[in-house]
Amino acid sequence: MAVLAAMFLFSPSANALPAWPNVGQGATGPNVTTVQYLLRHHGHGIAADGEFGPATKSAVVAFQSANGLTADGTVGAQTWPKLIVSVRQGSTGEAVRAAQTQLNRYGSGLAVDGQFGAATDRAVRTFQGAHGLAVDGVVGPQTWQTLVGGGGGGTGGWALPLDRAAAGRSDYNVGHWDGTPAIDLIVSYVPAYSMTASRAEHYSSTTCGIGLRLVRSDGARIVYCHLSARSVANGASVSAGTRVGTTGDTGNSGAPHLHIEIRSADGVKRCPQPLLLAIYDGVTPPSLSSLPTSNCGS
Secondary structure, X not given: OHHHHHHHHOOHHHHOOOOOOOEOOOOEOHHHHHHHHHHHHOOOOOOOOOEOOHHHHHHHHXXXXXXXXXXXXXXXXXXXXXXXXXXXXXXXXXXXXXXXXXXXXXXXXXXXXXXXXXXXXHHHHHHHHHOOOOOOOOEOHHHHHXXXXXXOOOEOOEXXXXXXXXXXXXXXXXXXXXXXXXXXXXXXOOEEEOOEOEEEEEEEEOOOEEEEEEEOOOOOEEXXXXXXXXXXXXXXXXXXXXXXXXXXXXXXXXXXXXXXXXXXXXXXXXXXXXXXXXXXXXXXXXXXXXXOXXXXXX
């Protein structure tokens, strides 16, 4: 009996869970979107826009009051356990969108469609296995806590720029048409996500059209071009997997696509293909300074 008690006390699942984050007015990003989707599941008709404004706070206060919680408008350690909803393969709706939003923080590249199908099930099981959780495919309390309380960021702090269903592996290994260190992903009006934790800077030009610079803390930057719209404010801090815009056909384009360029901290323009392939394959990505500067892709 003593041995069994010791095994329980020191089991990873009992001790390794991250703290529930505090999410309140003024916050932005995937955790806010997750809160909003979960509130929508519970019947609160607010927008899931990733901005924790007065409407979201009012919905949180109403939810807390209805569930016997301190109605302070902040989603913290007491509110999260009441707010989350267990979902699994076959589930549909706003709670599934919340789970998909979180999984995309870790590089899953899922369509946030509210349909818990085979791709979402695989992403959940992959996440659970990587974080020492029971691999059952169910987004239950421990998986939720690990998702929202963890750092996110996909493989090595990176996430795919598009939903996994929007582009296949071979699409991430195509050289740019003019041989320059860049890539064109041929997609039409689909969500675009930040590949890395960064500061989002609005950028526009005749060539790029509606663009966005994702500036890392080390000075490296990733540029997206030809967007039809941006989803983040100029200067906003974003994490890997945060939706930052919608792809499009603006600027010198010719057809809808997402143009991506990478400049390492030394200002050198480098090939995105090896980085994108590593993220897609779930292996440790190369450092930006090690990326080649020519002969990009196949």
